[in-house]
Amino acid sequence: MAEAGRQGPRASVWLAGEDRRGGRRGGQPSGLDRERITAVTVRLLDAEGLARFSMRRLAAELNVTAMSVYWYVDTKDELLELALDAVFGELRDPDPATGADWRARLRALARENRRLLVRHPWLSQLTGTYLNIGPHSMAFSQAVQEVMRLSGLPPHRLTGAISAVFQFVYGYGTIEGHLLARAAATGRSPDDYFRDSMAAAADLPHRADVIEESRAIMAARGGDTVDEMLDRDFEFALDLLVAGIEAMVERG
Numbered sequence: 601m602a603e604a605g606r607q608g609p610r611a612s613v614w615l616a617g618e619d620r621r622g623g624r625r626g627g628q629p630s631g632l633d634r635e636r637i638t639a640v641t642v643r644l645l646d647a648e649g650l651a652r653f654s655m656r657r658l659a660a661e662l663n664v665t666a667m668s669v670y671w672y673v674d675t676k677d678e679l680l681e682l683a684l685d686a687v688f689g690e691l692r693d694p695d696p697a698t699g700a701d702w703r704a705r706l707r708a709l710a711r712e713n714r715r716l717l718v719r720h721p722w723l724s725q726l727t728g729t730y731l732n733i734g735p736h737s738m739a740f741s742q743a744v745q746e747v748m749r750l751s752g753l754p755p756h757r758l759t760g761a762i763s764a765v766f767q768f769v770y771g772y773g774t775i776e777g778h779l780l781a782r783a784a785a786t787g788r789s790p791d792d793y794f795r796d797s798m799a800a801a802a803d804l805p806h807r808a809d810v811i812e813e814s815r816a817i818m819a820a821r822g823g824d825t826v827d828e829m830l831d832r833d834f835e836f837a838l839d840l841l842v843a844g845i846e847a848m849v850e851r852g
Contacts (some may be wrong), residue, residue, distance in 0.1 A: 611677070612731045612733065613673070613677075613678040613681045613682060614685075614734055615731075636662075637658070637669060637682075638679070641653070641682070642686055642720070643661075644657065644658060646719075650726070655676055655679070677730070680726055681730045681731075681732075684726045684737070685735065685737050686736065687720050688716070691709070691713065691740050693705070693740075693743040702748075702750035702751050703842050706747050706748070706765065707838055707842070709743060710769050710838055713740075713766065713769045714769050714776070714834065717776070718777045720777075721778065721780075724770065724774040744766065748761055748762055753845065753848060757848065764841055764844070768838075772834055772837070779793075779826075790826040791825050798811065
């Protein structure tokens with residue numbers, strides 16, 4: 601994904617000068633600005649995925665030449681960084697003034713992050729590729745750190761707890777997003793796709809016992825639809841993580 605000359609710790613649109621972060625100098629094409637370009641980029645990534653995205657495709661959607669886009673960003677990487685931060689702006693942190701304790705706020709942030717990963721499947725492919733130090737991303741990080749501090753964990757344990765919760769969310773949301781995207785690509789609902797997959801796997805003699813055990817476990821868990829099953833597993837896993845944090849606080 602990275603373009604030539606864009607590797608290295610300082611390769612980020614957010615480390616550019618103030619004039620570059622806000623858009624190009626005078627003389628840029630009329631009717632364009634960074635906000636509009638970024639919004640259309642997000643829409644294209646949602647609709648067509650990262651593999652099919654290109655500056656030429658973006659320019660066609662904007663009804664301008666590809667060179668016009670380069671008035672506002674130097675590279676495709678810069679544009680993807682802007683899109684990455686833009687979607688983090690969709691995350692909502694419960695207002696501390698509502699009286700929600702750290703557990704409720706942590707669960708809410710985790711659910712928001714999961715929904716974001718599912719809504720924008722390309723997001724997981726970009727997370728970690730870039731520094732991710734845009735204003736929306738940093739605001740989310742600040743909210744997570746603030747909530748985790750309220751748990752009572754000592755400072756040297758905070759990063760481990762944050763990793764446990766949000767790397768779990770990253771993995772769960774990424775796989776869920778891939779599952780839903782695959783179902784959509786086959787023209788079937790997630791429920792039909794899941795049932796067909798289980799039935800196909802059960803037809804393999806050397807997999808039948810594993811599938812039957814899986815069916816028994818899933819039946820005990822409950823859930824009539826894929827959404828319900830995914831929600832129940834996510835919520836219980838989140839409960840386990842919160843309980844683990846509480847246990848570590850008790851242990852001191």
